[in-house]
Amino acid sequence: MSELAMRAEKLDAADDLRGKRDAFVLDDVIYLDGNSLGALPAVVPGRVEDVVRRQWGELRIRSWEESGWWTAPERIGDRIAPLVGAAPGQIVVGDSTSVNVFKALVGAVRMAGEGRDEILVDATTFPTDGYIAQSAARMTGCTLRPVAPAQVPGALGDRTAAVLLNHVDYRTGRLHDLPALTAAVHAAGAYVVWDLCHSAGALPVGLDEHGVDLAVGCTYKYLNGGPGSPAYLYVRRDLQGRFDSPLPGWNSHAEPFGMRSGYEPAPGALRGRVGTPDILSMLALEAALEVWDGVPVEAVRAKSLALTDFFLECVAAYVPEGRVECLTPVPHAERGSQIALRCDGAGDVMKRLVERGVVGDFRAPDVLRFGFTPLYVGFADVERAARVLAQTLG
Amino acid sequence: MSELAMRAEKLDAADDLRGKRDAFVLDDVIYLDGNSLGALPAVVPGRVEDVVRRQWGELRIRSWEESGWWTAPERIGDRIAPLVGAAPGQIVVGDSTSVNVFKALVGAVRMAGEGRDEILVDATTFPTDGYIAQSAARMTGCTLRPVAPAQVPGALGDRTAAVLLNHVDYRTGRLHDLPALTAAVHAAGAYVVWDLCHSAGALPVGLDEHGVDLAVGCTYKYLNGGPGSPAYLYVRRDLQGRFDSPLPGWNSHAEPFGMRSGYEPAPGALRGRVGTPDILSMLALEAALEVWDGVPVEAVRAKSLALTDFFLECVAAYVPEGRVECLTPVPHAERGSQIALRCDGAGDVMKRLVERGVVGDFRAPDVLRFGFTPLYVGFADVERAARVLAQTLG
Structure with a gap:
């Protein structure tokens, strides 16, 4: 297990919001498109x-x-x-x-x-x-x-x-x-x-x-x-x-x-x-x-920044230099809850990511968007998403 | 059984749209408010x-x-x-x-x-x-x-x-x-x-x-x-x-x-x-x-007019003279698919009708509205509604 994967495990173990994932209907897909359509909360169908x-x-x-x-x-x-x-x-x-x-x-x-x-x-x-x-x-x-x-x-x-x-x-x-x-x-x-x-x-x-x-x-x-x-x-x-x-x-x-x-x-x-x-x-x-219920939006923000920081760190570690360029500002005060990466052939890259179980989205002409929804995305998801991205680009 | 009730039975037996009622979720209530909120089609929940x-x-x-x-x-x-x-x-x-x-x-x-x-x-x-x-x-x-x-x-x-x-x-x-x-x-x-x-x-x-x-x-x-x-x-x-x-x-x-x-x-x-x-x-x-599917709107119109005609006939037969006044035009060319009756104390009358299982609605200050939706309202419903109205006013 890589150092980053171990870090992810520790971060997940210490995450107060971790239990909220059970409030959603999710599968093995790493869903980083909640900034476009949020996942289904389990209470909704009934x-x-x-x-x-x-x-x-x-x-x-x-x-x-x-x-x-x-x-x-x-x-x-x-x-x-x-x-x-x-x-x-x-x-x-x-x-x-x-x-x-x-x-x-x-x-x-x-x-x-x-x-x-x-x-x-x-x-x-x-x-x-x-x-x-x-x-x-x-x-x-x-x-x-x-x-x-x-x-x-x-x-x-x-x-x-x-x-x-x-x-x-x-x-x-x-x-x-x-x-x-x-x-x-x-x-x-x-x-x-x-x-x-x-x-x-x-x-x-x-x-x-x-x-x-x-x-x-x-x-x-x-x-x-x-x-x-x-x-x-x-x-x-x-x-x-x-x-x-x-x-x-x-x-x-x-x-x-x-x-x-x-x-x-x-x-x-x-x-x-x-x-x-x-x-x-x-x-x-x-x-x-x-x-x-019982979720302070400040806790969501803290986890969101930790997730996007960690994603940027994993991308820097895994993705070969020069293959992607981050469009999202690095300072926390200027960052929402998504990371946009400019990338050659982004449309095709996103297609292959989705096939490998990492769902983000593509915005023309060359942007990969990954949304981080703290209620149901964990740090291990983030590490795996960056790893699959590197493999896809490799 | 009254003459009108017998007529209703015959009209229902001859009604080509009668089977469509099974396509809806209905109970014993006579629902004459489909001109406000249509009943639930059975296919919808699934x-x-x-x-x-x-x-x-x-x-x-x-x-x-x-x-x-x-x-x-x-x-x-x-x-x-x-x-x-x-x-x-x-x-x-x-x-x-x-x-x-x-x-x-x-x-x-x-x-x-x-x-x-x-x-x-x-x-x-x-x-x-x-x-x-x-x-x-x-x-x-x-x-x-x-x-x-x-x-x-x-x-x-x-x-x-x-x-x-x-x-x-x-x-x-x-x-x-x-x-x-x-x-x-x-x-x-x-x-x-x-x-x-x-x-x-x-x-x-x-x-x-x-x-x-x-x-x-x-x-x-x-x-x-x-x-x-x-x-x-x-x-x-x-x-x-x-x-x-x-x-x-x-x-x-x-x-x-x-x-x-x-x-x-x-x-x-x-x-x-x-x-x-x-x-x-x-x-x-x-x-x-x-x-x-397979329902010509012309057939719906023919049944709608037959329903409203029959309702007016039943009301005339059952409701004491002068208790209600029809606001809806009698000529077919000027009539939609509802009957509006002006009535003293209409708000209270509608409340009592609903309690007795006949659901229409009340429009201030003095109007009882009854909508006739040919896909799920039958002639026996119409006869019963007029009868309950007469009892309520009696």
């Missing part, structure tokens, strides 16, 4: 079966009240809240991330008011955020300006209405400085929208602590909610009264069953709801969130 | 279990390709298409009805182009359509004008950009004249968006035949897709190239995995997609649609 067979099949329409369907968006929002550092009553679950980016960004521009007609968007963003930001700008009479996150402070001005930023870059795994960038946006009198897709569930976000205005995120990566599970929208409590949604569906009405022709927005986070929530996906997510 | 345990739990990320997750929105759209009279390639499934109303209405206004700045909306519409229409008008610089559907032809003009109409009124069950109203809107040079929530799966719609421009609908009523199952968007083939969505998420990009910063819309119906589809809800819907 819960979904109950939702389908009993709640829908037997109670039918009564379940909107008796099974808590109607209040699921805000109830599950409150379950996500502590994972992103938010007090209750500020998050609703529903719709896709793209739709929530639209709500948040239009909402932010409307808060900024007259005279502010520029939206800044992370130029390295996941594409959908940029496309939706373009539409939000067009529909609010704003100009859209793509800027690298580090350049945002210098680009802010008294015409800036809103800034859309990613907490962690989907491609490189770079973690941006949420407290400093939020403070800079506020100093310019603008509003910030953070996309938490690649950070929530992997590291502390501290929405309330850092005074973030609005945030969105998906739930199918580190939150393990299942394929296409609904996204969420955070609106800071003191801004909720001014949140003017571009998608004022009946679910966000102050009295949804009054069936009134005039729209009157509900108070609080409910104002971010739109139409009828997709209950099957939503209640699968609610069950999936139970794996977080 | 399919959902496979999606959760095998597709998500075992194949994980590979399912986006291997289990056909990625193409589900357009594949399921094509499954709905024949039920609403559409050729393939014009419908995508995803998002809520409210979100799809927003896409369709903004898309319609953009097709109408410069100089047309008025949106007409059904003044009796389900509230969410009106709220969303107000937002679409505000964000496209249009004026919103609520008009009763019958007054639409007279309200059209050369400033009309788009008209949003409900095929069947959610409250009264009135069926509007889709062919005539569509033709009137077209004669004025405007575009029409039809909301099919209360008609799809209950009667022939004929989208292609009548040249409808855009349409939306939910799938959890007569299509039995489950609570909050995703809605759909129809864009007529020859308009797809001009459909300019206000929600251009990465799923509607011509090359979604190219991860390009510039947006280039996909050709065809795909252009109506937005973000990552909610797979659990979507594949439950796909399974639910199998109950339609």
